Amino acid sequence: MITLSAVTKLYNEGRPNQMAALDGIDLTVPGDAVTVLTGPSGSGKTTLLSLIGCMARPTSGRVHLNGDMVSGLPESFLTGLRRTTFGFVFQRFNLVRGLSVIENVRLPAVPLGPDHVELTERAMARLEHLGLADKADIPVEYLSGGETQRAAIARALINDAPILIADEPTANLDTVLVNRFLDIVADLRAEGRTVIMTSHDPRIFTASLVDNVVRMVDGRLDTEEAPA
Amino acid sequence: MTPWLRRQRALADYTLSALGRRKGKNISLVVIYALIVFLVASIMMFSSGMRREADLVLSEAPELIVQQLTLGRHELIAGGEVEKLAAIRGVTAAKGRLWGYYYDRLNGANYTVMVPDDPTIKLEQGQAILGEAIPRSRGLSWEGAPLFLSRFEGDLVKFDVVDTLSHDSALVSADLMLITEQDFRDFFGLEPDVYTDISVSIRNEREIATIIAKAEKVMPKARFVTRADISRTYQKLFDWREGLLVTLAIAAILAFGIFAAEKASGLSAEETREIGILKAIGWDTGDVIAMKLWEGALVSVGAFLTGAVAAYVHVFLGGAGLFAPVLKGWSVLYPDFALTPQIDVLQLTTLFLVTVLPYVAATLVPIWRVATGDPDQVMR
Numbered sequence: 051m052i053t054l055s056a057v058t059k060l061y062n063e064g065r066p067n068q069m070a071a072l073d074g075i076d077l078t079v080p081g082d083a084v085t086v087l088t089g090p091s092g093s094g095k096t097t098l099l100s101l102i103g104c105m106a107r108p109t110s111g112r113v114h115l116n117g118d119m120v121s122g123l124p125e126s127f128l129t130g131l132r133r134t135t136f137g138f139v140f141q142r143f144n145l146v147r148g149l150s151v152i153e154n155v156r157l158p159a160v161p162l163g164p165d166h167v168e169l170t171e172r173a174m175a176r177l178e179h180l181g182l183a184d185k186a187d188i189p190v191e192y193l194s195g196g197e198t199q200r201a202a203i204a205r206a207l208i209n210d211a212p213i214l215i216a217d218e219p220t221a222n223l224d225t226v227l228v229n230r231f232l233d234i235v236a237d238l239r240a241e242g243r244t245v246i247m248t249s250h251d252p253r254i255f256t257a258s259l260v261d262n263v264v265r266m267v268d269g270r271l272d273t274e275e276a277p278a
Numbered sequence: 279m280t281p282w283l284r285r286q287r288a289l290a291d292y293t294l295s296a297l298g299r300r301k302g303k304n305i306s307l308v309v310i311y312a313l314i315v316f317l318v319a320s321i322m323m324f325s326s327g328m329r330r331e332a333d334l335v336l337s338e339a340p341e342l343i344v345q346q347l348t349l350g351r352h353e354l355i356a357g358g359e360v361e362k363l364a365a366i367r368g369v370t371a372a373k374g375r376l377w378g379y380y381y382d383r384l385n386g387a388n389y390t391v392m393v394p395d396d397p398t399i400k401l402e403q404g405q406a407i408l409g410e411a412i413p414r415s416r417g418l419s420w421e422g423a424p425l426f427l428s429r430f431e432g433d434l435v436k437f438d439v440v441d442t443l444s445h446d447s448a449l450v451s452a453d454l455m456l457i458t459e460q461d462f463r464d465f466f467g468l469e470p471d472v473y474t475d476i477s478v479s480i481r482n483e484r485e486i487a488t489i490i491a492k493a494e495k496v497m498p499k500a501r502f503v504t505r506a507d508i509s510r511t512y513q514k515l516f517d518w519r520e521g522l523l524v525t526l527a528i529a530a531i532l533a534f535g536i537f538a539a540e541k542a543s544g545l546s547a548e549e550t551r552e553i554g555i556l557k558a559i560g561w562d563t564g565d566v567i568a569m570k571l572w573e574g575a576l577v578s579v580g581a582f583l584t585g586a587v588a589a590y591v592h593v594f595l596g597g598a599g600l601f602a603p604v605l606k607g608w609s610v611l612y613p614d615f616a617l618t619p620q621i622d623v624l625q626l627t628t629l630f631l632v633t634v635l636p637y638v639a640a641t642l643v644p645i646w647r648v649a650t651g652d653p654d655q656v657m658r
Contacts, residue, residue: 097654105558106654126562132653133560144555147548148299153292157556160292161565163285205559 052079052102052246057111057121059097059269071097073269075111079246080262081213084239086255087248089266095248096141096217098266102246103136103215104128133158137206139216139247143198145190145205151177152186155204162209169208176204180234196227203234214238216247220254228253235259286572289565293572296552308581314534315585315633316592318527322629323593324601325520326622332512335451336505340477341486343375343503344493352501357471362496363478368485374473376462380427380455385415387453391465394456395477401458406437409454413442425455427465435465523601535636545644553645557653566649567642574638582634586626594619 059072072094079085079102087095100106101113104120107128113121120131132138137158145154155173177183180200185193193201199219206214220228228251235245236259249255255263265272297304344363346355357374364372377392389412394401401407406425412418418425418439425437443451463470480489490502545553553566561569592598 100654106652129557129560129562132558138558140555140558144551144558146296146552146555149295153295157292158559158561160288161285161561163281163283163288165284166288166291169288209560 051081051116053077053114054079054098054101054108055112055114057098057101057108057113059094059101059106060109063109071269072101072108075269075271077264077271079244079264081116081244082242083261084235084245084259085247085262085264086260087246087264087266088250088255089272090250092268093266094269095250095266097269099215099217099246099248103138103213104131105138133162133209135211135213137209137211137214139199139202139206139214139219141218141221143202145198145201147191148189150187151182151190151193151201151204154190154201155208157208158205159208173204173208176207177201179237180204195223196230199223199227199231200234207238212242213244213246216245218248218250220249220251225253232257232259286568289569290572290576293569293576296569297573297576304577308577308584310534311578311581311633311637312585312588314527314531315582315629316588317585318524318531318633319586319589319626319629320592320598320601321520321523321527322622322625323589324598325516326625327593327620328516329513330620332516333509336509336512339505339508341480341483341505342478342490342493343475343508344372344478344497345475345501345503346497347499347501352475354468354472355475355500357473359497359500360473360476363476363493366489366492366496368481368489370479370481372476372478375475375477376459376468377474378462378466380429380465382416382427387412387415389453389455391455391457391462393459393462399456401440401456403458403460404436404438405440405458406461407441407443407456408439409443409451411452412455413439429465437461545648550648553648554651554653557649557651563646563649567646570642570645571638574641575634578634578637582630586629590619590621 054075054077057072057075057077058070061069061071075098077098087098089095097106101108101121104113104115104123105128108121111121112119115131115135120128123131146157149157152170152173155176156169159169159172174183174186177186180203182197182200182204185197185201190198190201203214203216203219206216220231223231232254238245239259247254254260344355344359346353346359355374360372360374363369373395375393375395377390380389380391381387382389390409394407399407408425412425413423416425423439425439427435427437429435437455437457443454443456457465462468478489478493480486486504490504493500493502556566556569557563592600
């Protein structure tokens with residue numbers, strides 16, 4: 051469970067172009083569930099997701115992960131959390147171009163110094179599960195949109211993170227691929243993982259497997275339109 | 279394998295794959311880098327090889343040379359002085375030496391003409407032993423070809439070439455011509471019982487200063503040149519030549535500096551993005567820097583080794599074709615000999631430090647700047 055209390059996030063703090071991306075957020079994201087942050091562009095979904103995923107620290111307020119405050123931890127501890135607790139799927143998937151699919155999938159585990167053979171087997175198992183085993187050795191720039199997304203998911207899960215964080219994972223994907231993504235999310239849920247994602251795609255936030263929808267507008271929670 | 283080693287292996291693995299993506303750029307970088315190391319290492323190896331060669335040759339030279347001076351210039355010395363020097367305690371032997379220069383108008387070269395003081399060298403009147411550069415420059419390519427020398431218009435002196443000096447001593451003997459004492463005196467029109475200078479052998483080298491002090495009393499106007507003095511002169515000559523080439527190499531190093539600075543001044547948008555991705559997926563600043571250290575080390579150490587090995591091959595196996603004209607020989611006559619392979623570890627280490635460390639440091643600074651940023655930038 052992740053709890054945010056009075057969380058504010060300012061960008062360019064103290065400069066003329068200071069901007070409040072989040073303003074006084076109080077939110078509890080339940081574990082063992084699928085939560086979708088939704089809202090129009092610029093509403094602060096991605097910023098909130100990056101605070102939840104320990105990729106940034108709030109300007110003020112606190113973030114607790116399973117009861118432990120994480121918002122004040124030094125960078126090295128946050129890195130450790132990102133390695134072990136969260137798996138990330140970015141909006142543009144952010145695979146490293148020029149590397150093969152399997153090299154990309156192995157990347158989050160590299161600094162942990164794992165056994166090479168064991169890591170490769172683990173990565174192959176992930177790719178197999180996502181139907182990408184035959185593409186393991188090709189450079190990621192040759193993948194289609196759906197394949198890129200699945201490669202990104204495989205990478206996010208290589209360290210067996212219990213929480214998957216996904217930022218607009220279905221942007222620019224057709225309905226077939228959206229449905230396939232939802233199937234993958236269902237599998238992840240069946241494995242007991244928590245999924246937190248942003249999306250303004252109705253096919254995602256209205257999906258039956260979504261347990262919790264958080265609506266946002268202008269950096270605040272949109273309580274008026276809270277789901278029933 | 280320890281976790282630390284496994285981590286390094288995984289980082290190196292990733293770095294190699296990452297380097298493979300920009301093959302053209304990285305190969306050109308390594309080539310330029312290796313060329314510069316090659317240039318500087320060649321100069322260093324060649325010069326130190328030459329210095330060692332000079333020391334080897336001089337190790338057989340007499341401990342002390344005594345020369346007469348008149349008006350500050352080298353003058354012929356009377357034969358009677360030889361006995362005076364030989365009588366000093368601690369002197370094993372004193373011998374009058376005969377040597378001079380002959381300018382050959384045919385090839386514009388100066389020969390050092392000398393009477394050998396080595397009793398094993400047997401010469402008869404009209405015979406000569408030549409340094410290896412003389413027959414080469416005079417085109418005496420066939421065995422037994424005589425050498426004709428002309429001191430003035432209408433004059434012609436013939437010498438039968440009975441031998442050529444070995445390449446081993448070519449550094450100082452390339453322009454040497456050995457003839458008998460009688461031929462020497464006839465050729466230069468020299469009075470009997472005068473010598474060019476006197477070579478003095480000394481039993482205990484540590485006594486040289488004392489013996490010079492005694493000899494100065496006997497020959498107050500003479501100049502005393504020790505073997506160490508000659509060695510120093512050679513060293514200075516090679517140092518100076520090396521300096522000349524190093525100056526040229528500095529231009530190349532500067533060009534490389536600009537190249538490296540350009541690389542160091544900022545990362546490409548792609549590299550910045552990549553570092554953001556790595557941080558976002560769980561790499562910390564230390565991991566990113568370690569990976570970039572691997573990259574810098576692979577590029578610079580690879581280039582250094584390539585350059586240094588190429589320089590070794592060039593200098594010791596290939597005869598240093600690129601620098602030989604500048605670094606060895608005198609104006610017209612260049613000795614032709616192979617240097618004995620040897621590596622000056624201190625010099626090589628210095629070269630390693632001045633080429634590899636600045637490069638790694640220069641590339642690390644911008645990485646550090648980017649790597650310490652918040653990873654959430656990759657999400658925006």
